[in-house]
Amino acid sequence: MNNLPNKTFNELSVEELVNLIEYHNNRYWKEGNPEISDEEYDLLTRQLEIKDPFNPLLEKIAFPRFNRAEKIRHAVPMLSLEKAYSRGGVVQWAEKFARTEDELFSIQPKYDGISANFANGVLASRGDGFEGENISDKIPLIELEADGYKGPLNRDARGEIIIRNDDFKNIYSKILKKDGALYKNQRNAVAGIMGLKKIDEMLSQGAKLTLVDYGMIKEILPFSKLKDENSWNDILKEFSILPYPMDGVVVKFHDDAYSASLGATAHHPRGQIAFKISGLRMPSVIKNVEWSFGKNCLTPIAMIDPVRIGGITIKKVTLHNLKFVNDNDLRIGDKVIVERAGDVIPHIVSSEKGAERTSFIIEKCPSCGSALVIEGPELKCVNQECPDTKLRRLLSAVRSIGIERLGEPTLKKMMSALSVKKLKDIFSLTKEDFLALEGFREKSADNLFREIQSARKTSDRALLASLNIEGVGKNIAKSILEKYSLGELRKMSAAELENISGIGPERSKGLSKELERQSEIIAELLDALDVSVTKTSDASENLKTICFTGKMPEKRSHYERLAGTAGYKPVDSVTEKLSLLVVADINENSSKMEKAKKYGVKIIPLSEWLVND
Numbered sequence: 282m283n284n285l286p287n288k289t290f291n292e293l294s295v296e297e298l299v300n301l302i303e304y305h306n307n308r309y310w311k312e313g314n315p316e317i318s319d320e321e322y323d324l325l326t327r328q329l330e331i332k333d334p335f336n337p338l339l340e341k342i343a344f345p346r347f348n349r350a351e352k353i354r355h356a357v358p359m360l361s362l363e364k365a366y367s368r369g370g371v372v373q374w375a376e377k378f379a380r381t382e383d384e385l386f387s388i389q390p391k392y393d394g395i396s397a398n399f400a401n402g403v404l405a406s407r408g409d410g411f412e413g414e415n416i417s418d419k420i421p422l423i424e425l426e427a428d429g430y431k432g433p434l435n436r437d438a439r440g441e442i443i444i445r446n447d448d449f450k451n452i453y454s455k456i457l458k459k460d461g462a463l464y465k466n467q468r469n470a471v472a473g474i475m476g477l478k479k480i481d482e483m484l485s486q487g488a489k490l491t492l493v494d495y496g497m498i499k500e501i502l503p504f505s506k507l508k509d510e511n512s513w514n515d516i517l518k519e520f521s522i523l524p525y526p527m528d529g530v531v532v533k534f535h536d537d538a539y540s541a542s543l544g545a546t547a548h549h550p551r552g553q554i555a556f557k558i559s560g561l562r563m564p565s566v567i568k569n570v571e572w573s574f575g576k577n578c579l580t581p582i583a584m585i586d587p588v589r590i591g592g593i594t595i596k597k598v599t600l601h602n603l604k605f606v607n608d609n610d611l612r613i614g615d616k617v618i619v620e621r622a623g624d625v626i627p628h629i630v631s632s633e634k635g636a637e638r639t640s641f642i643i644e645k646c647p648s649c650g651s652a653l654v655i656e657g658p659e660l661k662c663v664n665q666e667c668p669d670t671k672l673r674r675l676l677s678a679v680r681s682i683g684i685e686r687l688g689e690p691t692l693k694k695m696m697s698a699l700s701v702k703k704l705k706d707i708f709s710l711t712k713e714d715f716l717a718l719e720g721f722r723e724k725s726a727d728n729l730f731r732e733i734q735s736a737r738k739t740s741d742r743a744l745l746a747s748l749n750i751e752g753v754g755k756n757i758a759k760s761i762l763e764k765y766s767l768g769e770l771r772k773m774s775a776a777e778l779e780n781i782s783g784i785g786p787e788r789s790k791g792l793s794k795e796l797e798r799q800s801e802i803i804a805e806l807l808d809a810l811d812v813s814v815t816k817t818s819d820a821s822e823n824l825k826t827i828c829f830t831g832k833m834p835e836k837r838s839h840y841e842r843l844a845g846t847a848g849y850k851p852v853d854s855v856t857e858k859l860s861l862l863v864v865a866d867i868n869e870n871s872s873k874m875e876k877a878k879k880y881g882v883k884i885i886p887l888s889e890w891l892v893n894d
C-alpha cells in the first residue's frame with residue numbers, strides 16, 4: 282500500500298481509514314517523508330472522527346510521537362480524558378459523582394494543539410501519558426501564557442502548545458514550510474514544527490508558538506447551573522471568541538482533592554471529562570418541521586436554530602423519513618447534534634428530549650387533505666389527484682426524459698396557468714405559451730421550447746423509467762424491455778411480469794397495478810413522443826458509435842443523451858471504427874476532424890444531425 286485507494290474519503294471503511302492513517306503517520310513521523318498534504322491528512326482523520334468517534338487511533342493522533350531519543354517521565358501522569366459528544370453526556374457524568382446540587386465544576390477550553398509539560402527547565406511532550414519526549418529544543422519558539430503571566434517559557438506549566446488565531450493570521454501567512462508551501466491550519470503547523478529536527482529556519486522567519494497553561498482560563502459553575510443549557514451555551518459562546526484554537530471544553534470538579542480521590546480508570550481520571558465539538562458537529566434545537574413532497578413520499582425537514590458548521594450557516598436538516606423520526610422519538614423542541622459531512626445534506630447524529638415537546642407527525646396530507654398512509658419507513662399521500670404529489674411526479678418524469686431546463690417553479694406555473702396535468706401536455710405547449718408565463722423572455726422561451734421538443738425523442742427505457750413506477754428505475758426498465766415492448770407491457774398480468782429477471786412476486790403485483798392504472802398515459806405518451814426501441818444487450822456490442830467535437834450551444838451530455846436515444850453509443854475519441862463524427866462547425870479543422878477524414882469516418886455538422894437523426 283503506497284497510495285490512497287481509488288475511493289473518495291467518505292467511501293472508506295473505518296478499517297481502511299485506520300490503515301491509511303497509520304501508514305501516513307509512519308511516513309510523517311518516523312520517515313519524515315510525508316506522501317500526502319496536510320489537508321488530505323486532515324480529511325482522513327476527520328472522516329475517522331465522523332465514522333468512529335471513539336476510535337483509539339484518534340487519541341494517538343491527538344498526542345503525536347516525535348521520535349526523540351530522550352524520554353521524560355512525568356511526575357504526574359498526563360492521562361487522556363474521557364469524552365462526551367453531547368451536553369447530556371457531561372451531565373450524566375457529573376450526576377454520577379456530584380455530592381450536592383452546589384458541587385462546583387470548573388469549565389476550561391479544550392485547546393486544539395499538542396499537550397506538553399514544562400518542569401525543571403525541561404519541556405516534554407505528553408507521549409503515552411506517563412513518559413513523554415524531550416522537546417526542549419523548541420523552547421526558543423515558545424511564549425507561555427499563564428494566569429497573570431505572558432512571556433518566555435521560564436516557569437513550570439502544563440498546557441497545550443498552540444498557535445494563537447491572530448498569530449496564525451498575521452505571522453503564518455508568511456512562514457514557509459520546507460517544501461515552500463504555507464501551513465494550512467494551526468494544529469498541523471504546531472505538529473509540523475514540533476517534528477522538525479532544527480528550528481533555525483522557523484526562528485529566522487519569526488515563527489511563534491504559545492503554551493497555554495490549562496489553568497489560565499476557567500469558568501466555575503455549580504452543578505445546578507451545569508445542568509442548565511443556557512448557562513452552558515453562554516460559556517461556549519464566551520470561549521468561542523478567545524484567540525485560541527479549540528475543539529471543545531474540559532469539565533472538572535473544582536475541588537481538586539475530591540477529584541483526585543475519585544481516582545482513575547486505566548485510561549482516564551474519573552474527575553474530568555472532555556466535551557468534544559467536532560468541527561463538523563454543533564448542537565441545536567428543532568424549531569419546526571415541514572413535510573416536504575418527494576416523488577413517492579413525504580420527507581420530514583427540520584428547521585433548526587441556525588448553527589455555523591465549517592463556515593456555513595445551517596438552518597434545515599433532513600430527518601430522512603417517518604421511521605427515523607419514530608425510532609429516535611423526535612419532536613419539536615428536542616435538542617439535536619447536527620452534523621455536516623462533506624457535501625452531504627446536514628443531518629442529525631443524536632438527540633436529547635427538550636423540555637417542551639410537540640409531535641409533528643401528521644395524519645392528513647398538507648397539500649390535499651386526504652388521509653396519509655404508512656408504507657414501510659415512509660409516510661405517503663396516495664391520492665392520485667394530490668396537487669403536490671402530482672407536481673413531484675411530473676417533475677421527476679420531466680427529469681427522467683431529460684428536460685433539465687424545466688425546474689419546479691416553472692412547472693408549477695405551467696400547471697396553474699397553462700393547465701398542464703400530464704407529461705404529454707408539456708409537448709403541445711408553444712413558445713407563445715411560455716412567453717405568457719411570468720419571468721419568460723424571448724430567448725428563454727425559445728430555449729425551453731427547443732429543449733422540450735428535443736426531449737420528444739426518447740427511448741422506451743427512459744420512458745418506462747419516467748412513469749415513476751416504484752422500484753422501476755433505468756436498470757429494471759432495461760431488463761423488462763429486453764423481453765417486451767411498452768405496448769405489450771400495458772396489458773401484462775402480475776404472473777407474466779414475475780418471469781422477468783429482477784422482478785420478484787412483490788414487485789410484479791405493484792408493477793401490474795401501476796401499469797394498468799397508467800395504461801392510458803402510456804398510450805398517450807407513445808403517441809405524443811418519438812419513442813425508439815432499446816436494443817437488447819446482445820445488440821449493444823454492435824451499436825453505431827458517435828463522437829461530438831467543437832463548441833456546441835448545449836452541454837456535451839445533452840447531445841450524448843440525444844444520441845443514446847437515437848440508438849448511438851457516444852464515445853470520446855475518433856478511431857477507425859467510429860460510425861459518425863458530429864462537429865459544431867464544419868469549417869473549423871480540428872484534430873478529430875482530420876483523423877476522421879483519414880479513416881474515412883462520416884462527418885456531419887451538428888445542425889444537420891439535429892434535424893435528421
Ligand SMILES: [Zn+2]
Pocket residue numbers: 646647648649650651662663664667668669670
Ligand atoms: Zn396529498
